Amino acid sequence: MKGLIYKEVDDLIIDSLGIVAFISFFVGGVVSMQTALNLTNSFIPKYLIGYATRQSVILEFAPTFMSIIMAGKMGSFITSSIGSMRVTEQIDALEVMGVNSLNYLVFPKIIALLLYPFLVGIGMFLGITGGYIATVYGGFGNSIDFIDGLQRDFIPFHVVYAFTKTFIFGMLLATIPSFHGFYMKGGALEVGKASTVSFVWTSVTIILLNYIITQLLLTK
Amino acid sequence: MIEIKNIEKSFGGVKILKGVSCVFEAGKTNLIIGQSGSGKTVLLKSLLGIHTPEMGTISFDGRIYSDLSADEKREIRTEIGMLFQGSALFDSMTVSENVGFPLRMFTNDSSAKIQKRVDFVLERVNLVGAHKKLPSEISGGMQKRVAIARAIVNNPKYLFCDEPNSGLDPNTAILIDNLIREITEEYNITTVVNTHDMNSVMEIGDHILFLKNGLKAWEGTKEEIFLTENEAIVEFVYSSELFKKVREAYLKG
Ligand SMILES: Nc1ncnc2c1ncn2[C@@H]1O[C@H](COP(=O)(O)OP(=O)(O)OP(=O)(O)O)[C@@H](O)[C@H]1O
Numbered sequence: 001m002k003g004l005i006y007k008e009v010d011d012l013i014i015d016s017l018g019i020v021a022f023i024s025f026f027v028g029g030v031v032s033m034q035t036a037l038n039l040t041n042s043f044i045p046k047y048l049i050g051y052a053t054r055q056s057v058i059l060e061f062a063p064t065f066m067s068i069i070m071a072g073k074m075g076s077f078i079t080s081s082i083g084s085m086r087v088t089e090q091i092d093a094l095e096v097m098g099v100n101s102l103n104y105l106v107f108p109k110i111i112a113l114l115l116y117p118f119l120v121g122i123g124m125f126l127g128i129t130g131g132y133i134a135t136v137y138g139g140f141g142n143s144i145d146f147i148d149g150l151q152r153d154f155i156p157f158h159v160v161y162a163f164t165k166t167f168i169f170g171m172l173l174a175t176i177p178s179f180h181g182f183y184m185k186g187g188a189l190e191v192g193k194a195s196t197v198s199f200v201w202t203s204v205t206i207i208l209l210n211y212i213i214t215q216l217l218l219t220k
Numbered sequence: 221m222i223e224i225k226n227i228e229k230s231f232g233g234v235k236i237l238k239g240v241s242c243v244f245e246a247g248k249t250n251l252i253i254g255q256s257g258s259g260k261t262v263l264l265k266s267l268l269g270i271h272t273p274e275m276g277t278i279s280f281d282g283r284i285y286s287d288l289s290a291d292e293k294r295e296i297r298t299e300i301g302m303l304f305q306g307s308a309l310f311d312s313m314t315v316s317e318n319v320g321f322p323l324r325m326f327t328n329d330s331s332a333k334i335q336k337r338v339d340f341v342l343e344r345v346n347l348v349g350a351h352k353k354l355p356s357e358i359s360g361g362m363q364k365r366v367a368i369a370r371a372i373v374n375n376p377k378y379l380f381c382d383e384p385n386s387g388l389d390p391n392t393a394i395l396i397d398n399l400i401r402e403i404t405e406e407y408n409i410t411t412v413v414n415t416h417d418m419n420s421v422m423e424i425g426d427h428i429l430f431l432k433n434g435l436k437a438w439e440g441t442k443e444e445i446f447l448t449e450n451e452a453i454v455e456f457v458y459s460s461e462l463f464k465k466v467r468e469a470y471l472k473g
Pocket residue numbers: 231232236254255256257258259260261262263416
């Protein structure tokens with residue numbers, strides 16, 4: 001079991017570090033650039049760039065939109081790897097040997113995705129770093145204003161909110177694609193279709209739950 | 221010995237097996253033959269417990285499968301080796317890991333002991349020097365041999381093979397067939413093989429069950445199959461010119 005979990009951590013988490021870092025860094029940069037470009041009125045304080053970057057990266061970009069991207073990357077990987085085991089009778093082989101195949105295949109993925117908040121945490125950090133670099137080195141504002149914005153009106157509960165939903169999205173990423181792969185029927189072509197369907201359902205579920213969680217946790 | 225009585229199985233209201241009874245003895249290669257769609261795989265998967273028949277009983281050396289507790293069913297499954305049509309090797313594992321998998325899952329043997337057993341069965345199926353390769357890196361015939369090795373690594377009492385030589389060249393097909401028969405005799409396994417290959421019938425047909433329209437249409441040995449006047453058999457076997465000639469030659473002596 002240990003070996004299986006390590007393998008899933010490697011395939012799902014470690015393998016996603018690069019893309020998460022890349023996307024977060026540049027999207028963070030663009031968010032702060034856009035904010036800066038819209039601050040044409042000189043009465044609006046410059047610290048707003050850091051503030052807006054922090055809020056959008058921590059509250060939505062890293063937890064929600066990164067999860068949608070991961071529904072494409074991890075989700076289609078999970079569905080197609082389990083689905084191809086189904087069509088080549090590898091799942092039947094497990095069952096015949098007396099292995100509980102659903103458990104054997106899905107449980108290690110759930111455990112591995114307990115580390116998903118760590119990935120999103122990296123996304124948050126690099127998103128803000130990207131914003132800082134774009135702002136300071138792009139000549140949109142200075143370092144002192146940006147850091148002032150990052151620290152201003154900081155509500156610790158927002159971090160709790162962000163990681164609560166990240167955790168839930170991680171569990172969705174482990175389970176929905178697994179079930180689409182596990183219960184699929186047919187051949188290689190259907191594996192591709194199952195991956196697409198699983199991506200659609202995973203992202204729709206993430207978006208809807210994001211709405212509900214936000215309603216529950218952030219409104220009074 | 222496996223005994224099946226009056227097995228019935230339907231899918232979506234269509235009856236595929238309509239009451240099949242048969243005895244598969246130990247130490248013999250028992251073949252199930254029949255046209256594509258006649259229900260061979262459904263029968264084999266019913267024996268495996270992947271499908272549950274609506275009617276009838278399956279007994280493994282006197283143990284009636286449907287009467288057993290979940291633990292006892294699991295126990296029986298560890299006594300079964302299965303060779304799937306497409307080999308069904310785990311493609312993320314090496315040859316050696318594939319073969320050792322049932323031992324790692326179900327025994328507390330040390331890895332040295334498991335490795336020794338793995339080496340032994342791989343040698344038994346004449347496959348040496350492929351231990352570290354992935355299934356995608358070896359040929360179809362080699363994959364079949366790895367799958368046989370995995371199926372027998374646990375010393376099974378029962379061995380099921382679904383079309384073991386489909387997609388193989390005639391030479392390799394005969395090698396695989398003979399390997400299955402040798403292992404069956406050597407370890408006194410109850411072996412059931414699905415096939416529609418007449419070469420296999422001639423090669424290893426100790427006992428043959430012919431399925432047609434969900435019923436047992438004929439039963440006998442490979443010697444008897446040449447002598448029978450059974451219409452369904454004659455039609456099935458002698459649809460090939462080659463076997464027509466073989467039959468004529470055989471009848472002449
Ligand atoms: N899981 C299933 N659901 C519905 N119908 C099925 C299922 N499995 C088999 N069937 C039907 O049962 C019939 C017999 O199928 P089976 O696979 O046993 O044939 P077969 O004799 O093994 O043929 P082949 O030689 O082509 O492998 C077919 O008509 C098939 O459509």
